[in-house]
Amino acid sequence: SAVISQKPSRDICQRGTSLTIQCQVDSQVTMMFWYRQQPGQSLTLIATANQGSEATYESGFVIDKFPISRPNLTFSTLTVSNMSPEDSSIYLCSVAQGAYTEAFFGQGTRLTVV
Amino acid sequence: DQQVKQNSPSLSVQEGRISILNCDYTNSMFDYFLWYKKYPAEGPTFLISISSIKDKNEDGRFTVFLNKSAKHLSLHIVPSQPGDSAVYFCAASAGEQFYGGATNKLIFGTGTLLAVQP
Numbered sequence: 762s763a764v765i766s767q768k769p770s771r772d773i774c775q776r777g778t779s780l781t782i783q784c785q786v787d788s789q790v791t792m793m794f795w796y797r798q799q800p801g802q803s804l805t806l807i808a809t810a811n812q813g814s815e816a817t818y819e820s821g822f823v824i825d826k827f828p829i830s831r832p833n834l835t836f837s838t839l840t841v842s843n844m845s846p847e848d849s850s851i852y853l854c855s856v857a858q859g860a861y862t863e864a865f866f867g868q869g870t871r872l873t874v875v
Numbered sequence: 876d877q878q879v880k881q882n883s884p885s886l887s888v889q890e891g892r893i894s895i896l897n898c899d900y901t902n903s904m905f906d907y908f909l910w911y912k913k914y915p916a917e918g919p920t921f922l923i924s925i926s927s928i929k930d931k932n933e934d935g936r937f938t939v940f941l942n943k944s945a946k947h948l949s950l951h952i953v954p955s956q957p958g959d960s961a962v963y964f965c966a967a968s969a970g971e972q973f974y975g976g977a978t979n980k981l982i983f984g985t986g987t988l989l990a991v992q993p
Contacts, residue, residue: 762921765918767918792979794979794980794981802985803964803983803984803985803986804919804964804966804981804983805983806980806981806982809980853918853919855981857979859979860907860968860979861907861926861968861979862979863909863921863924864909864921864979864981865921866911866918866919866920867918868916868917868918869916869917869918871916
């Protein structure tokens, strides 16, 4: 299994500002994903982070709001831009080595926007 | 449209008894299913998975059953222990056929809070 470190683990931010979340994996992984868990809700996939190219976003999520970088096979960042209170959620990084394999998750970043 | 559903938001079980958590899905393209356990302030922890070519997979105290015709899967925990108390999520993936390439995008259910009473 992969060890995934997310930073920061939590933050309280002012509306209108941006926060960048980092995800570091202890080994090279094929696939990296970003999920969001809103209060009392399930986990929802935001995007697939593609190495060296633009991320692939799910319906309802756009690059201008959630820009993602993945410069190599062990690191990715998610930025939550121009934040509003509705962005208050737990953001989770996930990795997998391929289809039909288990995905592993970081501990999450708990974001509160005030 | 919720493609993966867990209709029981909570379940309470006595220690030592069996816990049965259920999950239903609607997308017939799903062919790989997983169960995760999540404690507060932590990321989900992988428990067990099953491919659609199987109807049962067992790992220690955890067994997952898949009924493709009913689009239903269940997680059995026996015997249940107080440390099993957490939120359990089922998740589904459509693998390569649906997305046209190797991927492991997961669609999660809404979760079931399991409380194992000592």
